[in-house]
Amino acid sequence: MTEAVRDPLFVTFLKALVLCLLLLGAFAYMTVVERKLLARFQHRYGPNRVGPAGLLQPIADAIKSIFKEDLVMTSADRLVYILAPAISITCALSAFGAIPAGPPGSLFGFNPWIMDLDIGLLYILAVTSLGVYGIFLGGWASNSKYALLGSLRSSAQIISYELGLGLSVLAVIMVTGTVNLRHIVDIGIWSISPWLWPGLALAMVTFLISGTAEVNRTPFDLPEAEQELVAGYLTEYSSIKWALYQMAEYVNMFTAAAFISTLFLGGWRGPGFVDNIIPGMSEWPFVWLLLKMGIFVFLFIWLKATLPRLRYDQLMRFGWLYLFEIALIGALVTGTVIAFVL
Amino acid sequence: MSVLDIAKGMGVTLSHLFKRPVTVQYPEQPVQIQARFRGRHHLLRHPDTGLEKCIGCSLCAAVCPSYAIYVEAEENDPQDPKSAGERYASIYEINMVRCIFCGLCEEACPTGAVVLGHEFELADFRYQDLVYGKEDLLVGTVGSKWQRREAAAKGTDVRLGFEAGDRPELEGVDY
Numbered sequence: 281m282t283e284a285v286r287d288p289l290f291v292t293f294l295k296a297l298v299l300c301l302l303l304l305g306a307f308a309y310m311t312v313v314e315r316k317l318l319a320r321f322q323h324r325y326g327p328n329r330v331g332p333a334g335l336l337q338p339i340a341d342a343i344k345s346i347f348k349e350d351l352v353m354t355s356a357d358r359l360v361y362i363l364a365p366a367i368s369i370t371c372a373l374s375a376f377g378a379i380p381a382g383p384p385g386s387l388f389g390f391n392p393w394i395m396d397l398d399i400g401l402l403y404i405l406a407v408t409s410l411g412v413y414g415i416f417l418g419g420w421a422s423n424s425k426y427a428l429l430g431s432l433r434s435s436a437q438i439i440s441y442e443l444g445l446g447l448s449v450l451a452v453i454m455v456t457g458t459v460n461l462r463h464i465v466d467i468g469i470w471s472i473s474p475w476l477w478p479g480l481a482l483a484m485v486t487f488l489i490s491g492t493a494e495v496n497r498t499p500f501d502l503p504e505a506e507q508e509l510v511a512g513y514l515t516e517y518s519s520i521k522w523a524l525y526q527m528a529e530y531v532n533m534f535t536a537a538a539f540i541s542t543l544f545l546g547g548w549r550g551p552g553f554v555d556n557i558i559p560g561m562s563e564w565p566f567v568w569l570l571l572k573m574g575i576f577v578f579l580f581i582w583l584k585a586t587l588p589r590l591r592y593d594q595l596m597r598f599g600w601l602y603l604f605e606i607a608l609i610g611a612l613v614t615g616t617v618i619a620f621v622l
Numbered sequence: 623m624s625v626l627d628i629a630k631g632m633g634v635t636l637s638h639l640f641k642r643p644v645t646v647q648y649p650e651q652p653v654q655i656q657a658r659f660r661g662r663h664h665l666l667r668h669p670d671t672g673l674e675k676c677i678g679c680s681l682c683a684a685v686c687p688s689y690a691i692y693v694e695a696e697e698n699d700p701q702d703p704k705s706a707g708e709r710y711a712s713i714y715e716i717n718m719v720r721c722i723f724c725g726l727c728e729e730a731c732p733t734g735a736v737v738l739g740h741e742f743e744l745a746d747f748r749y750q751d752l753v754y755g756k757e758d759l760l761v762g763t764v765g766s767k768w769q770r771r772e773a774a775a776k777g778t779d780v781r782l783g784f785e786a787g788d789r790p791e792l793e794g795v796d797y
Contacts, residue, residue, distance in 0.1 A: 321635050323644045586635040587628065 287390050295387075296394050300373050308338035314581050317421040323584035324387035330379075342523075350519040353423060354358035360377035365521045368414025368528035372535065373405040379538045382460045382548045392548075392565045401449060404539055405442075408494065412438050416515050418525070422516035430512025433578065433592055434501050437493060440599040441500075447607035451614040452543050465547035474620045479614030484544040487617020488576075491536040493599065496529060497580050498597060499587040533580060534573065541572035559620040561612035633701050648783060655786040660723045660738040662766065663716055663760045664795050668706055674760070675735035676714065677707035682727035682736055690720035691727060707733070716759065718752040728791075739795055740786040743769060761795055 287295070312327060312334060319326030319340070327334035352361060377394030384391050397403050412435045418429020453459055455476055456467045469480055493500040504513070514525055518596055548569040550562035562568070590598065646653055655661075667676045678695025694713040704710040727736050736759075746752050746768045758767055765773065765780035773780045 317639075320643065321639050323638065323641055324647050325643050325647070328647075582632060582635065586631045 283392075285385065286396075292394060293327035294495050296377060296389070299377060301536060303373060303531050304527060306350050307527050310344065310530050310533075311341065311526075312337045314584075317578070317581045318585050321582075330373065333574075335417060345576055346520050348523065351516070353516055355423040356516065357421040360417050360514075362521070363425040364421055365419065365517065365524035365528070366414075366541040368411055369524045369531070371411035371414065371449040372408050372528040372531040375404050375411075375535045376531065376538065378403050378461060379535075379542055379569075380465060381569050383563055385564075386565040393495070396460075396462060398460050401453070402457040403582070404461075405446065408535065409442060409531065410610060411528065412524075414528065418517065419518065422513070424516050427513050429596070430502075431514065433509070434496065434503035434513055435494075435594060437502055437599070438565050440596060441490040441493035441603070444458075444486050444492060444599065444603040445494060445606045446594065447604070447611050448483040448487035448490065449481055449543065450611045454614055454618055456612070457478065461542050465542060465549060468546055468549070469544070470546075473617075473622055475617045476614060479553070479610050480544070481618060482595045482606065482610035482613065484540070486577075486603055486610055487540055487544065489603055490607070491540055492580065492583065493530040495517045495536050495580075497533065498584040501584075501589060502592060502595060523571070535578065537573040537576035537580070540576060541569060545572050547572075573600060580609070640783050643747050652782075654785045655740050655784045657786065657789045659740050659742075659786065660725050662718070662728070662739055662741040662744060662746070662754070662780055663721075663759055664739045664761055664792065665714065665756065666735055666737060666793065668681060668794070669793055671706070673703060674705040674710055675733045676711045676731075677705050677733055678709045678711040678714075681730045681732065681733065685730040686721075686724045687707075687726060690717045690722075691715070692717075694739050711756065714756045714759065716754050719749060720756045734791065737791045737795075739792055740784060740789075741766060743780065743783055 284347075312333075315337075316334070324553035327337045330336040330340045345612075352358060354560035378397050378400040380391075380393040380396075381387075386392050415438070416431050416435045417429040419434070452464060452469060455472060456464045457468050458464060458467070460595070470477065492498075496502070512520055517525060546564060550564065550568040552562060554561040649681065667673060668675060680693045680695065683689075683691040683693050690755055692713065692715045693711050695709045696712040698704055698708060698710050723738060725738050728738050744752070744766045746766070751767050754767065763770075765782060769780045769782075
């Protein structure tokens with residue numbers, strides 16, 4: 281395992297700034313990519329009016345949401361109401377920093393991650409969980425029944441599916457014996473023993489499902505159940521605050537995609553056979569992580585184009601009665617193999 | 623929902639991802655209109671003599687369910703007849719705001735003078751611009767009032783946004 285040299289503080293700060301801007305830019309273009317892909321799934325063109333092939337659409341959307349009237353309910357708890365979207369976006373943006381995007385020193389001599397935490401995995405789980413406060417406080421501070429019900433549902437959903445998430449991660453932690461994301465990537469969970477494959481595959485599936493629920497994507501996009509909730513916790517938000525929540529959601533989606541790539545698919549490492557084509561190709565920074573993230577983001581959009589939304593009770597039943605148990609079995613199988621076979 | 627069903631559904635959506643979009647990008651691409659589409663009216667002429675078919679009988683105005691048609695008739699000058707009958711319509715107006723494009727006028731017309739054509743791009747800014755007179759409806763006028771105004775301002779030809787199949791009632795109308 282290669283140990284990394286710490287970057288100077290100002291470089292870390294600069295990297296964090298660039299990462300935030302990149303994530304927000306990626307969010308902007310993600311909305312276009314998603315709308316275009318969904319449109320193609322439905323035999324439509326999608327946005328193609330603003331700029332060439334609709335590529336300036338996010339700029340038009342940004343201008344629109346910034347200049348829309350920023351409404352604050354008179355009955356709203358003003359401070360919390362304004363803080364809540366900020367909490368959401370802060371948690372979403374800060375989670376991504378722990379994900380390594382390449383070997384040490386590969387970013388112009390600096391490290392391609394913001395912080396090399398020994399508890400990187402726990403950090404991401406913790407910070408993304410903190411994002412629930414943004415949702416819950418937003419719904420509470422709006423002082424509106426739809427917003428409150430929506431935020432209750434969203435936070436209940438996120439908290440419930442965190443169980444499945446945690447148990448699936450447990451399998452990886454048991455196999456690697458570390459919660460440092462860089463070390464997890466270096467170890468390579470699939471190369472240890474074929475006996476571990478069933479348990480890890482199960483863990484990966486449950487992680488993917490609970491990750492989808494965590495980032496409120498179809499079929500778990502209950503906050504968007506308009507017939508029941510208007511717009512859930514977003515009901516009373518308009519203008520840029522609404523856009524901040526949307527940003528948080530998409531950034532969380534990127535984080536989920538990067539997190540699952542890092543945990544289960546070797547993160548920034550490419551497949552070994554590409555080294556036969558160009559030596560050292562599997563060590564290229566950014567390329568492989570972005571590729572894997574792209575696959576998962578496409579999967580999220582594909583799911584959105586296919587599956588209907590679950591009802592709230594179905595969502596809860598699925599989370600507690602099936603997903604939790606399956607993730608538990610995955611963890612148990614992995615643990616048994618480690619204890620008795622290896 | 624079993625896992626197999628989900629996989630099957632994902633396959634269905636993926637297969638549709640690679641099909642051509644069915645969207646017609648309307649202002650740029652022409653819309654395909656059915657031959658029986660009922661759009662703006664045309665007042666037809668006899669193709670051989672060039673005389674108007676309308677004899678000013680007002681049956682269209684009588685049958686119109688939304689009272690959109692107004693006709694005033696006058697006697698033809700025998701030396702220089704305007705229509706093939708005794709009388710002709712000196713004023714023939716259709717209010718396109720009121721018209722519901724039901725085609726009853728077309729059915730009621732004893733001489734086949736008024737026929738609903740294919741033009742549908744009738745939007746305009748003022749009510750009075752949506753009352754179409756004889757000069758707007760007679761064969762040879764192409765496009766709505768607004769389209770013709772726009773074309774005159776730009777110095778171009780009227781560009782119609784559709785392609786339509788042939789229809790024998792619309793003799794002499796050239797899209």
